[in-house]
Amino acid sequence: MNKTEKLPGGVTAAAGFQAGTASAGIKYKLKRDIALIYSTVPAVAAGVFTTNRVKAAPVLVSMRRIAGGKAQAIVVNSGNANACNGEQGERDALTMAAAAAGALGIPEELVLVASTGVIGQKMPMDKVLPGILEAAGCMSSEGGAMAAEAIMTTDTVPKEAALQIYLGGKVVTVGGMAKGSGMIHPNMATLLCFITTDAAISSTCLSRALKYAVSNSFNLITVDRDTSTNDMAVILANGLAGNPEIVREDDDYLLFRDALTDVCTRLAIDLVRDGEGATKLIQVEVRNALTLEDARLAARAVAGSNLVKAAIFGRDANWGRVLCAAGYSGANFEPEKVDIFLGEEQVARNGCSLEFSEERAMNILDKDTVRIVLDFKMGDCSATAWGCDLTYDYVRINGDYRT
Amino acid sequence: MNKTEKLPGGVTAAAGFQAGTASAGIKYKLKRDIALIYSTVPAVAAGVFTTNRVKAAPVLVSMRRIAGGKAQAIVVNSGNANACNGEQGERDALTMAAAAAGALGIPEELVLVASTGVIGQKMPMDKVLPGILEAAGCMSSEGGAMAAEAIMTTDTVPKEAALQIYLGGKVVTVGGMAKGSGMIHPNMATLLCFITTDAAISSTCLSRALKYAVSNSFNLITVDRDTSTNDMAVILANGLAGNPEIVREDDDYLLFRDALTDVCTRLAIDLVRDGEGATKLIQVEVRNALTLEDARLAARAVAGSNLVKAAIFGRDANWGRVLCAAGYSGANFEPEKVDIFLGEEQVARNGCSLEFSEERAMNILDKDTVRIVLDFKMGDCSATAWGCDLTYDYVRINGDYRT
Numbered sequence: 001m002n003k004t005e006k007l008p009g010g011v012t013a014a015a016g017f018q019a020g021t022a023s024a025g026i027k028y029k030l031k032r033d034i035a036l037i038y039s040t041v042p043a044v045a046a047g048v049f050t051t052n053r054v055k056a057a058p059v060l061v062s063m064r065r066i067a068g069g070k071a072q073a074i075v076v077n078s079g080n081a082n083a084c085n086g087e088q089g090e091r092d093a094l095t096m097a098a099a100a101a102g103a104l105g106i107p108e109e110l111v112l113v114a115s116t117g118v119i120g121q122k123m124p125m126d127k128v129l130p131g132i133l134e135a136a137g138c139m140s141s142e143g144g145a146m147a148a149e150a151i152m153t154t155d156t157v158p159k160e161a162a163l164q165i166y167l168g169g170k171v172v173t174v175g176g177m178a179k180g181s182g183m184i185h186p187n188m189a190t191l192l193c194f195i196t197t198d199a200a201i202s203s204t205c206l207s208r209a210l211k212y213a214v215s216n217s218f219n220l221i222t223v224d225r226d227t228s229t230n231d232m233a234v235i236l237a238n239g240l241a242g243n244p245e246i247v248r249e250d251d252d253y254l255l256f257r258d259a260l261t262d263v264c265t266r267l268a269i270d271l272v273r274d275g276e277g278a279t280k281l282i283q284v285e286v287r288n289a290l291t292l293e294d295a296r297l298a299a300r301a302v303a304g305s306n307l308v309k310a311a312i313f314g315r316d317a318n319w320g321r322v323l324c325a326a327g328y329s330g331a332n333f334e335p336e337k338v339d340i341f342l343g344e345e346q347v348a349r350n351g352c353s354l355e356f357s358e359e360r361a362m363n364i365l366d367k368d369t370v371r372i373v374l375d376f377k378m379g380d381c382s383a384t385a386w387g388c389d390l391t392y393d394y395v396r397i398n399g400d401y402r403t
Numbered sequence: 404m405n406k407t408e409k410l411p412g413g414v415t416a417a418a419g420f421q422a423g424t425a426s427a428g429i430k431y432k433l434k435r436d437i438a439l440i441y442s443t444v445p446a447v448a449a450g451v452f453t454t455n456r457v458k459a460a461p462v463l464v465s466m467r468r469i470a471g472g473k474a475q476a477i478v479v480n481s482g483n484a485n486a487c488n489g490e491q492g493e494r495d496a497l498t499m500a501a502a503a504a505g506a507l508g509i510p511e512e513l514v515l516v517a518s519t520g521v522i523g524q525k526m527p528m529d530k531v532l533p534g535i536l537e538a539a540g541c542m543s544s545e546g547g548a549m550a551a552e553a554i555m556t557t558d559t560v561p562k563e564a565a566l567q568i569y570l571g572g573k574v575v576t577v578g579g580m581a582k583g584s585g586m587i588h589p590n591m592a593t594l595l596c597f598i599t600t601d602a603a604i605s606s607t608c609l610s611r612a613l614k615y616a617v618s619n620s621f622n623l624i625t626v627d628r629d630t631s632t633n634d635m636a637v638i639l640a641n642g643l644a645g646n647p648e649i650v651r652e653d654d655d656y657l658l659f660r661d662a663l664t665d666v667c668t669r670l671a672i673d674l675v676r677d678g679e680g681a682t683k684l685i686q687v688e689v690r691n692a693l694t695l696e697d698a699r700l701a702a703r704a705v706a707g708s709n710l711v712k713a714a715i716f717g718r719d720a721n722w723g724r725v726l727c728a729a730g731y732s733g734a735n736f737e738p739e740k741v742d743i744f745l746g747e748e749q750v751a752r753n754g755c756s757l758e759f760s761e762e763r764a765m766n767i768l769d770k771d772t773v774r775i776v777l778d779f780k781m782g783d784c785s786a787t788a789w790g791c792d793l794t795y796d797y798v799r800i801n802g803d804y805r806t
Contacts, residue, residue: 119723314802320522399717
């Protein structure tokens with residue numbers, strides 16, 4: 001009975017997980033801006049974190065704590081990134097964790113911290129601490145949706161995904177939430193993403209599965225090629241599903257890994273679709289590359305090119321920019337072999353222009369999702385990357401973010 | 404008498420150089436779109452070319468020819484890049500060179516070719532060839548300014564620079580022109596740039612001086628992080644100044660190299676200032692880095708960050724994005740040591756926010772040129788990079804470029 005079922009819900013979909021939120025007024029008066037995620041029992045934990053040399057205080061704290069392989073709660077705020085705040089930032093992150101631990105009655109070391117928002121402003125602890133207490137006072141297994149809302153910044157919609165699989169006759173749920181709209185160009189880590197599961201799984205296997213899932217989802221999306229100081233993707237696995245513990249890379253592991261990848265991919269695509277100012281999702285598929293790395297490099301470069309993004313916004317079938325972006329991506333390929341398709345319409349063959357119907361191309365560019373396919377015709381490796389168009393609204397949103 | 408003097412003029416400022424132009428109607432009806440540059444005697448030639456794996460046909464032809472170290476003319480068109488046109492593209496580039504050679508009465512092998520414009524459309528040779536003949540019919544040592552106009556695409560102003568130095572008692576002139584406004588993120592080569600000089604210099608020294616000049620000018624500017632398929636910077640040195648030939652890295656070489664760098668830097672800054680949609684020049688200085696490469700990486704990343712660019716457009720003193728961009732640049736530095744200045748206003752100390760006057764910051768951001776300084780406080784290497792703000796007009800211009 002190895003089937004996968006999509007579920008509504010997110011971070012509280014799995015057994016034993018609760019969430020609580022509060023509106024602490026960190027940046028905006030009435031917006032929810034504190035979320036607390038909690039497992040009724042200690043959970044196995046794994047995470048991937050930003051590769052940016054400038055790491056926010058909560059990233060540094062959470063990286064240290066997750067090294068132990070265990071966690072039971074995550075306290076998250078939006079509105080302030082607590083980045084570039086020096087030692088005070090670190091003290092504030094630790095204080096946030098301590099407040100959450102106290103309110104939930106669990107050891108401090110089992111609390112992770114995450115923040116997102118403006119960089120380089122002191123955390124308003126006078127607002128944050130009461131908010132954490134308030135959130136802890138309303139923990140509920142129905143709290144996932146509000147938590148997804150609480151972590152939003154320039155996001156216009158919350159992002160949640162969940163699904164169920166069957167492992168050893170037991171129903172196992174994997175659910176998550178993510179935020180991120182700008183400053184998105186993950187590299188080995190990403191934005192904020194929190195995933196919970198009731199699967200029983202070893203720390204090593206959980207960590208491996210998360211890395212696989214992230215490299216096949218969040219690491220293949222880009223909004224603006226800016227890698228944030230605060231990115232993290234964290235998973236808590238509390239074992240309450242009662243499945244035989246996954247301790248090696250067997251069939252159960254693969255099933256779990258793929259379910260996790262599915263959840264991450266859905267969240268990743270939702271993030272890009274909600275990219276700052278975006279009106280269209282751009283899906284770039286590179287086929288038949290010599291190596292997976294070549295395919296990924298080229299797909300990401302095309303999805304991230306300002307010129308490709310602006311052309312898609314303007315509904316201009318400017319495929320030359322697509323090949324140009326692949327050309328500077330660092331991927332190994334032969335330009336004179338490449339076929340390019342816009343949706344079903346072939347626009348280039350063997351690296352050369354092809355007569356194509358501008359009308360059909362325009363119809364394809366009118367859709368919400370624009371698919372671009374590059375066939376390298378060299379090997380058998382493929383990758384898909386996702387981006388969004390570059391619009392006037394991206395400029396507007398980022399022209400006055402702090403104010 | 405080792406002084407440097409700035410001159411008006413560009414590619415025909417040096418002795419023995421002429422230029423002619425024509426309006427061939429390649430993309431627009433009345434715009435000049437063919438330029439022919441000619442030295443009355445064969446010249447020593449050197450060039451640097453795009454690192455994009457996808458190279459336009461004229462780039463491939465010019466790379467082969469310049470390997471011989473000699474050239475006497477360059478034929479350039481705007482409006483069509485002759486990129487991604489397969490074997491036909493190569494034949495067309497060779498035909499353009501042959502037509503120019505025939506009209507000027509010089510060997511075909513001494514003619515270089517360059518194109519800029521839309522990628523992936525066949526070159527309209529029925530318009531281009533008569534245009535080349537027309538241009539050859541009006542060669543003049545006064546033709547530089549019109550040539551600078553003829554190579555423009557989305558540029559709004561022509562870019563020229565020239566200066567004179569004294570070598571061995573002789574006046575030596577170095578002059579050049581460049582075009583480029585979008586798809587600018589050079590790497591070891593750049594946009595279109597043509598420089599002429601009457602200096603007597605060996606092929607090896609010329610080549611070395613050009614590489615130095617380009618890496619200190621064009622390789623430190625960025626408009627949109629898109630590296631074009633057609634970039635090239637070419638220099639012709641015809642020796643007519645009569646100076647003792649420069650054949651080694653002596654004082655004369657250094658004087659010449661620095662003059663060349665000066666011309667390239669002025670052209671590079673003009674390019675960025677005229678970046679697509681740009682309203683401001685962003686000058687990013689990284690000081691006291693451990694290595695020159697660290698300084699350059701960080702300066703370029705900050706100058707190229709969409710988020711920094713949009714913040715500058717919106718006059719938002721969002722210095723957190725500056726440190727964030729340095730953080731993902733790959734440069735080696737310690738975030739907790741970095742000081743950041745906006746103009747004269749210090750906005751961060753030791754990687755931390757500093758109380759600063761938002762009003763003074765706003766005044767600085769109101770200027771045409773916005774200077775950002777990062778002091779790494781680690782070593783003694785510095786670099787400056789130049790970029791421009793990201794505006795609504797960049798999106799508008801690139802949303803409907805082909806049409």
